[in-house]
Amino acid sequence: MGIVHTGVITFVLVCAIGGPLHAQTTVFAGANAQASPGGGTHSVLLIGGQYFVFFNDGTSVVYATSRDGVTFSAPMPASGAPANLSFSVARRGNTLGLVWAHADATGYSISYREATIAGASLSFGAPTLVATHATDTRGYLATLAYSAAGTPYIAAIEFGQTYVGPAGPGCGSTARYRPIHYVRQNGAWQMRGYCNNFDAVRDPNSIAIAPSGANMIIASALDANMSTAIVSDVVELAEPWHLVPAVDHVLAAQLSAAQSLTVATDVHLLYRDGAGAVSYARQDGTAFDLNAAALDVTVLNSLARNPALSRPATAAGCYVAAYTVDNTIRRRTFSGTIASLSVETTAYATATTPTNLSAELDAATAPALVWQEANAIKLGFAAGGGAVTLSATPATAPADGSATIAFSSTAFRDACATPIPAGSLVTVTTSVGTIADSDASTELEGTQVFANASGEISFSVRAPTTAGIAVVAAMPITGGTNTRTQAVFTDPLPQPGTCGDRVVDVAAGEQCDSGGVDTEACNADCQPPRCGDGHVNVAANEACEAGTLCDLTTCTYEYSVGGGCAGCGASGGHDALLSVTCASFAIARRRRRRLSRP
Numbered sequence: 213m214g215i216v217h218t219g220v221i222t223f224v225l226v227c228a229i230g231g232p233l234h235a236q237t238t239v240f241a242g243a244n245a246q247a248s249p250g251g252g253t254h255s256v257l258l259i260g261g262q263y264f265v266f267f268n269d270g271t272s273v274v275y276a277t278s279r280d281g282v283t284f285s286a287p288m289p290a291s292g293a294p295a296n297l298s299f300s301v302a303r304r305g306n307t308l309g310l311v312w313a314h315a316d317a318t319g320y321s322i323s324y325r326e327a328t329i330a331g332a333s334l335s336f337g338a339p340t341l342v343a344t345h346a347t348d349t350r351g352y353l354a355t356l357a358y359s360a361a362g363t364p365y366i367a368a369i370e371f372g373q374t375y376v377g378p379a380g381p382g383c384g385s386t387a388r389y390r391p392i393h394y395v396r397q398n399g400a401w402q403m404r405g406y407c408n409n410f411d412a413v414r415d416p417n418s419i420a421i422a423p424s425g426a427n428m429i430i431a432s433a434l435d436a437n438m439s440t441a442i443v444s445d446v447v448e449l450a451e452p453w454h455l456v457p458a459v460d461h462v463l464a465a466q467l468s469a470a471q472s473l474t475v476a477t478d479v480h481l482l483y484r485d486g487a488g489a490v491s492y493a494r495q496d497g498t499a500f501d502l503n504a505a506a507l508d509v510t511v512l513n514s515l516a517r518n519p520a521l522s523r524p525a526t527a528a529g530c531y532v533a534a535y536t537v538d539n540t541i542r543r544r545t546f547s548g549t550i551a552s553l554s555v556e557t558t559a560y561a562t563a564t565t566p567t568n569l570s571a572e573l574d575a576a577t578a579p580a581l582v583w584q585e586a587n588a589i590k591l592g593f594a595a596g597g598g599a600v601t602l603s604a605t606p607a608t609a610p611a612d613g614s615a616t617i618a619f620s621s622t623a624f625r626d627a628c629a630t631p632i633p634a635g636s637l638v639t640v641t642t643s644v645g646t647i648a649d650s651d652a653s654t655e656l657e658g659t660q661v662f663a664n665a666s667g668e669i670s671f672s673v674r675a676p677t678t679a680g681i682a683v684v685a686a687m688p689i690t691g692g693t694n695t696r697t698q699a700v701f702t703d704p705l706p707q708p709g710t711c712g713d714r715v716v717d718v719a720a721g722e723q724c725d726s727g728g729v730d731t732e733a734c735n736a737d738c739q740p741p742r743c744g745d746g747h748v749n750v751a752a753n754e755a756c757e758a759g760t761l762c763d764l765t766t767c768t769y770e771y772s773v774g775g776g777c778a779g780c781g782a783s784g785g786h787d788a789l790l791s792v793t794c795a796s797f798a799i800a801r802r803r804r805r806r807l808s809r810p
Contacts (some may be wrong), residue, residue: 222459234593236560239284239582244270246296247300247568247584250518251465252355252367252420252431253300256582257308259648261656261689262641266290266301266310267589273299274310277332280659280685281580281591283693292339293323297352298368302573304358304723308334311342311366313351319344322351322394324366324401332657341402342394348372349389352414353465357421359428363445363518366394366401367421369414373405379756389414391432391452393421407454409439415429416460418467418483431469431495436461436505440495450500456493458511460517461497470531470573474548478543481506482519482533490516490535490715491542492550508550513537520571522579522594522627530628532579532594534559541581543594545627547573560592578627579691602686602697605615610704613741615675616648617699619684619788623667624693632666644682644701648672650699656689657736663688679703712739743767759769 213244236455246268248255255266265284266275271289288577291299295585297320302309306329308374313320325339335407343350357365380525388410394401411417418433424442427449431440438459439452460466463484472478477497489511493506502684516535530545543559546553560566564585571594572579580597601622623631624638637653637660646657661671673684679702686765687694692699709717716738724734730751735741741752744764748754756762761769 215667226798229503236590237278238583239276239278239282239591240267240269240287241618242269243587243589244268245322245587245589247582247589248300248467249298249353249568250391250570250583251418251467252352252469253298253465253570254355254573255299255301256580257301257303257568258306258576258691259303259329259334259574260658261637261691263580263591263691264334264550264780265580265589265591266299267582268295268299273310275334277575278591279639280687280696280698281593281691282683282685282687283641283643284577290327290336291323291325298354299654300355300626301360302356302361302364303329304356304364306330307362309356309358309364311351311354311356311743313368315349319346319349320350322354322366322368323447324356324364324396327577340401340491342366343403344696349414349540351607352389353417353419355419355421357423357428359445360426361445364396364510365421365428365430367419367432368394369417369419369432369434370393373403375405377405383415385682387452388412389417389434391419391430391434391439391441393428393443394431394773395443397445404446405719406441409454409808413436414467416464418459418465420481422469422479423471423476424479424495424796427477427497429469429479429495429497429505429643431467431479431481432554433459433461433467433483436486438467439480439730441501441612442497450504453504455495455504455506456483456485460484460486460488462488465516465568466517468571470521473523473529474701475525480521480523480531480550481519482512482535484517484519485511487514488517489514490519490533492533492553494550497762510553511551512553513542513556514543516542518567518569519584520581522571522573522575524627525574525576527753529626530554530596532568532571532575532627534571534579534581534594536569539565540564541566541569541583541592545596545626554596557596559594562590566590572691573626576690577632578625578689580691582734593691593693594627595625596627597625600624600686600693600695602684604697604699608700609675611675611677611679611701612704613675614679615670617675617682618670618672619686619697620670620733621668621686621695624663624669624686624695625667626689626692626770631691632667632688633667634663636663636667638686638688639689640671640684642671642673642682644680645673645676651748653689660689673699675701712736716780771774 223643274287321344327334354368394722420733438456441452445465466484566583568584685696726734740748754767
């Protein structure tokens with residue numbers, strides 16, 4: 213869309229807006245930008261009705277925020293230190309945790325930092341060093357979760373760690389990559405390594421962690437097998453065993469986990485198997501024996517990658533399994549058990565191959581998705597029922613500070629494609645003008661309106677005083693889906709019945725109307741040009757209207773010196789003294805010429 217200005221009128225050129233813009237947004241783009249590895253790691257949270265997206269900007273972990281999923285803030289520091297191996301975030305009540313790992317010439321390190329959540333803001337405390345080593349890998353694919361008691365756990369793949377568990381010391385060579393976890397006890401971090409499931413190479417491997425009742429399940433995919441360990445805050449309860457005998461050993465971070473809301477001890481697992489398919493499995497967290505097996509194994513897509521799993525806020529909601537297939541992001545949902553699995557739908561078509569896909573772990577409406585395309589960090593949503601549309605009536609209005617444009621939406625829906633409940637708060641924003649409706653919530657930033665019984669909203673935007681294109685967006689405060697559209701505010705036209713509107717209003721004393729400019733037939737004041745009217749109309753060949761040197765029958769200068777009048781000002785007037793001087797000089801010159809004749 214473009215705007216062409218001609219005089220006081222603005223013509224709007226509409227270049228195929230083509231319906232609502234798809235709700236995917238570039239959060240950040242930079243040469244060294246990096247999303248979290250995906251899989252078991254997480255990088256997006258909804259806090260106080262705003263999305264917080266964490267990413268690596270090339271120097272450290274930072275985050276950007278958005279109230280509408282469209283416009284994001286400038287990046288703000290989170291880790292305050294480099295994090296080139298991995299990072300992950302998690303939330304427990306009013307505490308946000310961040311873990312990151314880094315490798316450089318001095319060695320490997322893994323760090324942890326907490327922030328206090330107040331409304332929609334974060335207040336970070338000092339970081340703590342979890343582990344470091346001069347030569348051995350620490351914190352590869354580090355991911356974070358909190359137990360039911362609020363204890364932070366960090367799961368990672370590390371090299372050279374000693375086994376610590378009920379099987380006693382030893383348990384094979386330490387010259388292996390093993391799944392491990394750190395647990396904070398009495399203010400100090402304790403490491404736990406496992407006897408089973410190890411690999412001779414770091415890449416590609418995967419790890420994920422999720423609560424299982426009062427315990428934690430740590431799943432890992434190493435050496436073409438997926439194994440899980442069940443641990444408590446104090447002790448290892450079940451050594452890892454091969455839960456799935458054949459998993460992907462081509463790509464890293466191909467494993468995601470989420471606790472069940474139906475059976476608190478169950479954990480849902482999403483992984484890429486050895487045949488290249490994204491599959492689902494469930495683990496019973498009460499089965500500690502080595503003969504336990506993966507339950508309800510189901511193939512979701514036979515040729516996919518980058519699995520990411522999200523769970524709903526309540527047991528009645530839908531889990532979302534997201535994954536990539538070529539240049540698309542696909543989704544399937546289930547409620548309660550995998551037996552209710554939906555058909556596959558395409559959430560997004562991407563310009564380039566998406567990588568590092570992660571999902572919002574706990575989503576009240578539908579999960580936000582974060583992924584990477586080349587050097588860009590992207591955000592989108594996995595809501596059901598198709599895109600929400602936002603319509604403007606009228607599409608244009610004058611930028612007079614008082615006109616309004618009304619907006620109405622189709623239904624906002626959750627992951628199960630169910631409309632959001634009546635009375636749900638939806639944040640509305642505009643880049644130009646102001647929201648005309650009263651704010652339905654004084655506790656949240658921005659302006660909120662209520663959804664009706666169909667999950668739809670309506671509101672108005674008041675015009676600014678200068679022309680512009682407004683990007684108008686809306687997103688429920690529970691997140692999960694958004695919409696945006698455009699409207700145009702134009703330069704206001706002159707009011708009818710006034711001089712300059714190109715309409716001759718005889719009743720108002722107008723004899724012509726040239727649109728507020730002088731022409732050969734009309735003055736700008738809507739009167740015909742007349743010599744002696746006191747207005748110099750250059751278009752009507754007038755040069756002056758008064759003065760000694762002005763011919764008041766033609767309104768041109770009678771005398772000139774050297775091709776011009778020395779007393780004429782830029783506006784066609786002249787200085788009286790100079791005019792007399794010019795006239796005297798001209799008369800004297802004529803007299804000398806007569807006397808010199810023979």
